[in-house]
Amino acid sequence: MLCLLLAATAPAASEPTTPTEHQVKAAFLYNFGRFVTWPARAFADSTAPLLVGILGEDPFGTEIDAILRGKTLEGRPVQVQRFQELRDLGPCHILFTARSDPAFLQQLFATLRGRPVLTVGESTDFTSRGGVIRFYLEENRVRFEINVRAAQRAELWISSKLLKLARIVGEESER
Amino acid sequence: MKRFRDLAIQRKMILIIMATTMVALLLVCSGFVVYDVLAFRRSILGNLSILASVIASNSTAALAFGDSAAAGETLAALQAETHIVEAAMYNSQGQVFATYSRAAGGTFSPPPPQDDGHHFGDDHLSLHRGIELAGERLGTLYIRSDLAAMRTRLTRYAQIVGLVVATSLVVTLWLSAQLQRLISAPILRLVHTVRRVSAESDYSLRTASTGRDELGTLIDTFNEMLGQIQTRESALQERTRQLEAANKELESFSYSVSHDLRVPLRAIDGFSLILLEEHGGELGAEGKRLLQVIRSSAQEMGQLIDDLLSFSRFGRLQMERSEVDMNGLTRQLVEELLALEGPRRPRVEITDLPATQGDRRMLRQVFVNLVANALKFTRHQADPRVTIGGFATASETVYFVRDNGVGFDMRYADKLFNVFQRLHSTEEFEGTGVGLAIVQRIVHRHGGRVWAEGEVGHGATFYFALPGQVLEASPGAGYS
Numbered sequence: 328m329l330c331l332l333l334a335a336t337a338p339a340a341s342e343p344t345t346p347t348e349h350q351v352k353a354a355f356l357y358n359f360g361r362f363v364t365w366p367a368r369a370f371a372d373s374t375a376p377l378l379v380g381i382l383g384e385d386p387f388g389t390e391i392d393a394i395l396r397g398k399t400l401e402g403r404p405v406q407v408q409r410f411q412e413l414r415d416l417g418p419c420h421i422l423f424t425a426r427s428d429p430a431f432l433q434q435l436f437a438t439l440r441g442r443p444v445l446t447v448g449e450s451t452d453f454t455s456r457g458g459v460i461r462f463y464l465e466e467n468r469v470r471f472e473i474n475v476r477a478a479q480r481a482e483l484w485i486s487s488k489l490l491k492l493a494r495i496v497g498e499e500s501e502r
Numbered sequence: 503m504k505r506f507r508d509l510a511i512q513r514k515m516i517l518i519i520m521a522t523t524m525v526a527l528l529l530v531c532s533g534f535v536v537y538d539v540l541a542f543r544r545s546i547l548g549n550l551s552i553l554a555s556v557i558a559s560n561s562t563a564a565l566a567f568g569d570s571a572a573a574g575e576t577l578a579a580l581q582a583e584t585h586i587v588e589a590a591m592y593n594s595q596g597q598v599f600a601t602y603s604r605a606a607g608g609t610f611s612p613p614p615p616q617d618d619g620h621h622f623g624d625d626h627l628s629l630h631r632g633i634e635l636a637g638e639r640l641g642t643l644y645i646r647s648d649l650a651a652m653r654t655r656l657t658r659y660a661q662i663v664g665l666v667v668a669t670s671l672v673v674t675l676w677l678s679a680q681l682q683r684l685i686s687a688p689i690l691r692l693v694h695t696v697r698r699v700s701a702e703s704d705y706s707l708r709t710a711s712t713g714r715d716e717l718g719t720l721i722d723t724f725n726e727m728l729g730q731i732q733t734r735e736s737a738l739q740e741r742t743r744q745l746e747a748a749n750k751e752l753e754s755f756s757y758s759v760s761h762d763l764r765v766p767l768r769a770i771d772g773f774s775l776i777l778l779e780e781h782g783g784e785l786g787a788e789g790k791r792l793l794q795v796i797r798s799s800a801q802e803m804g805q806l807i808d809d810l811l812s813f814s815r816f817g818r819l820q821m822e823r824s825e826v827d828m829n830g831l832t833r834q835l836v837e838e839l840l841a842l843e844g845p846r847r848p849r850v851e852i853t854d855l856p857a858t859q860g861d862r863r864m865l866r867q868v869f870v871n872l873v874a875n876a877l878k879f880t881r882h883q884a885d886p887r888v889t890i891g892g893f894a895t896a897s898e899t900v901y902f903v904r905d906n907g908v909g910f911d912m913r914y915a916d917k918l919f920n921v922f923q924r925l926h927s928t929e930e931f932e933g934t935g936v937g938l939a940i941v942q943r944i945v946h947r948h949g950g951r952v953w954a955e956g957e958v959g960h961g962a963t964f965y966f967a968l969p970g971q972v973l974e975a976s977p978g979a980g981y982s
Binding site for chain 2: 355358400
């Protein structure tokens with residue numbers, strides 16, 4: 328099944344080998360972009376690129392560059408940006424981080440508060456701390472959960488089609 | 503089945519009207535049904551396309567994220583549409599991604615994905631449609647719908663058409679039976695009048711006119727023709743009456759003239775005889791010879807007058823019809839005639855003669871004249887032979903008297919039967935030339951005909967034919 332979803336996003340380049348977990352996740356990052364609408368102020372103009380940022384350790388390597396090469400979203404080229412530290416963080420629309428230490432995340436979400444950034448993470452408490460989307464594994468498949476409140480805060484409009492596929496979660500304060 | 507052209511005009515018109523109506527009705531019905539089926543197919547296709555669009559739109563995320571369970575759920579929504587038999591979703595590789603089947607159990611093997619489009623089968627409609635997101639093709643949707651709705655609709659149509667046709671049949675039958683009278687009634691009236699005119703020879707009948715159309719013209723013209731015939735008929739009757747009167751007058755005139763002529767003739771003959779007997783000596787041989795000539799001429803003229811009177815009598819005599827046995831009749835008269843022949847013994851042969859209807863006395867006279875003629879003209883023959891024969895044809899009974907006498911020239915065949923027409927001199931064969939005229943007169947009064955065949959020196963055959971179905975000849979027919 329994993330190969331199918333990869334195939335859906337990168338049909339030409341796909342090989343019959345089973346894609347790795349991170350290849351799948353890289354493809355998901357792009358697909359999120361297709362079902363999420365950013366506020367107009369997030370872009371300088373209608374042709375401004377959609378920036379996919381990777382903060383900290385990069386688990387994808389060159390895979391993500393391969394997957395996103397030549398891709399567009401509503402006419403915008405998709406570009407990958409890598410940031411080592413939080414202080415290096417530049418403008419981006421989708422921000423992925425593999426880091427999980429609570430202090431870092433707290434600082435990250437505080438930094439991004441009020442900015443239309445779709446945050447994607449992997450750590451267990453990523454969404455409960457304020458992240459929008461979190462990957463998790465279920466029966467060896469990559470699934471994701473969405474913190475709708477966080478998305479609203481970031482002024483992101485998430486398509487119901489995407490929500491239908493996701494597990495909807497709340498935040499720590501709501502539990 | 504009775505042939506169409508033999509049918510009465512009313513039935514013909516009803517049939518024509520009905521056939522025309524039915525054809526028109528069936529054409530209209532078929533037109534409607536075809537149009538509706540096409541429209542219905544379009545509508546089914548339209549509905550299925552919309553459904554496919556909705557499903558495709560709702561499946562983009564599932565395809566993008568490879569969530570076949572979610573895709574399956576989307577497809578499962580199709581169960582709301584009962585005509586959807588099965589559906590399947592393929593990813594962009596053409597592999598089956600999710601399926602739906604209406605049947606219990608719910609599994610089926612989807613056909614390989616095809617290019618976008620639709621296909622109408624006998625009992626199904628299948629549709630392939632691309633699932634696209636922002637211009638990128640994520641996969642293909644396949645939906646198959648049954649056409650039960652269309653079949654139901656067609657069945658209902660067949661019922662409606664059947665009902666309409668049956669109702670129209672009854673209404674058209676009634677209506678055409680009423681309306682055809684507009685045309686057939688005047689024709690039938692005309693036919694009725696024509697039949698009566700023909701059967702009763704009543705030319706005073708008229709048909710009521712109907713209007714100014716062709717039928718009206720026909721009837722008017724027919725009435726006009728009847729009027730003309732009526733005028734002519736009465737003129738003809740008047741003329742006939744005049745002719746008959748004139749003829750009768752002539753007849754009685756000639757009869758009385760003939761009758762009156764006999765008296766002085768008898769005086770001439772009588773006084774010539776007295777002169778000869780009492781004063782023969784004073785006259786000398788030449789005077790006696792001349793007196794003899796006067797006497798024989800007077801006698802000849804007397805015979806002529808007698809024959810004329812008899813000719814006239816056969817024209818006036820009332821006919822008494824009965825079945826006549828020609829065999830007995832001829833045998834008797836032949837014996838009588840042969841007795842007059844004296845020592846000469848001509849052979850007379852009578853073959854079996856068919857019987858006929860007619861006036862026995864008159865027919866006897868016919869044979870008497872013909873046989874007497876035959877005996878007369880065979881007088882110089884060494885072996886005189888006379889044959890009397892007869893035969894029946896489909897329409898006539900023909901009799902003939904054949905002899906081997908002097909015969910005649912066929913050039914004069916049509917003159918033989920005229921009064922006083924003689925082909926031989928009185929010196930050669932005696933006679934006045936009235937006998938065959940009487941024959942013709944009698945036969946004509948019987949509605950028959952006479953003719954003769956012969957050759958000079960080789961005998962002659964005289965024929966007369968009487969109609970098989972005996973017609974009562976009008977009195978006028980006797981005068982020729």
